[in-house]
Amino acid sequence: MPARYSPAMSSSSSRRLALVHTGGTIASRPDPHGAGVTPQQAPSLDAQISGLDDVQIVSFQPFTLPSPHVTPQHMLALQALLGSLEGVDGAVITHGTDTLEETAFFLHLTLQCPFPVVLTGSMRHTGELSWDGPGNLRDAAQTALHPQSVGRGPLVAFGGDLFDARTVTKVHTSAVDAFGGYPGPIGRIDQTGGQAALRYFAGPETRWLYAPTSLTAKVEVLYAYAGWQGEGYAEAEARADGLVIAALGTGNLPAELLPMIEATQKPVVIATRTHAGPILPVYGYAGGGATLKRAGAIPASFLNAHKARLLLLVLLSLGLEHAEVRRVFEEGRF
Structure with a gap:
């Protein structure tokens, strides 16, 4: 683990930013051996944080990985690293976009620190x-x-x-505006005359x-x-401690799943495969959301399946x- 960062490392008159690189497209370039685009090094600071x-940076x-290789153990290591920092005014994590939203949500659940943390990445590599x-x-x-x-x-x-870490999701595989998520961004930052114009649309x-x-645990x-x-x-169900099902619509499944969920003693969380919207246990047919809830399934609220899993x-x-x-999910304790 890197050493703690203390105020003594820079002058007291400057703001202090921790920059945590983890790999991803933002740190990638074509492999000289022809293997395709791969993460190779941290981005150049001079090129990327002008203005x-x-x-003081x-x-x-801590690692250099494409984001499909990032695991919850890596997320836990990031949480420990950020939690160890002292004397910084903010932190930025550069991350591959494929699992960026999952790392952001894990940190939302587990990270307590006095300074803001912002994750970002890129859809195009340094050679473009x-x-x-x-x-x-x-x-x-x-x-x-x-x-x-x-806060x-x-x-x-x-x-x-x-974007808020709870609702952000990757909505396009290749476009530069690849992130969205209902109900949309919670703020916007634009550049005007070399100055940042930042506005939030809601309070913390x-x-x-x-x-x-x-x-x-295994989920x-x-x-x-x-x-x-x-x-x-x-x-x-046999190898996991809990399951998440990306169900249909407001949280409905084919009738064949109902007796399976009734028989399990393990938590089964029902999310939706739909792009956005909450789980609403409305339908009373076999496999409908109301019958799944009576069978013991736990509605995931508005969390998508991969965030409900975390x-x-x-x-x-x-x-x-x-x-x-059940209480955490039903009361929205996240």
Whole structure:
């Protein structure tokens, strides 16, 4: 673990920014051996954080990974690193976009620190003329150092939009404005005459924080589709401590799943495969949301399946019982 960063490392008149690089497209370039685009090094600071002459920067690079290789254990290591920092006014994490929203949400659940944390990345690599990394990193740095960002939990800055970690999601595989998520951004940062113009559309909200020291539970995600008869359910239920199902619509499943969920003693959380919207246990037919809830399934509120998985992973790793897990989801304690 890198050493703590203390005020003695820079002058007291300057703002202090921690820059944590983890890999991803923003740190990638074509492999000289022809293997494709791969993360190779941290982005150049001079190229990416122009306009912050009064800022003292301390950099960390705990790992250099494409984001499909990032695991919850890496997220826990990031949480520990950020929690160890002292004397900084803000922190920026550069991250691959494929799992950026999951790392952001994990930190939303577990990170307690007095300074803002902003995650960003890029959709294009350093070898492309339209590389979006410098602008995104500048926006993230300015957001992390802005006084109105305090108390909001980890944020995502991308394409000038600022997102809440609970609702942000990747909505396009290749466009530079790849991030969205209903009900949309909670703020915007634009550049006018070399100055940052930042505006939030809402005030900070209460966060519920959890403090796992390890992630020992196993949670799997299953995906519902027309005609699904539960293939893979029994195998996943046997090897996992809990399940999340990306269900249909407001949280509905084919009738064949209802007796399977009734029979399990493990938490089964129902999310939706739909792009946005809450789980609403309305329908009373076999497999409808109301019958699933009566069978013991737990509605995921507005969390998508992969974020519901992280919340369930944290709760089960903390040893919470089934009833406590249900209460967290139903009361929106995240």
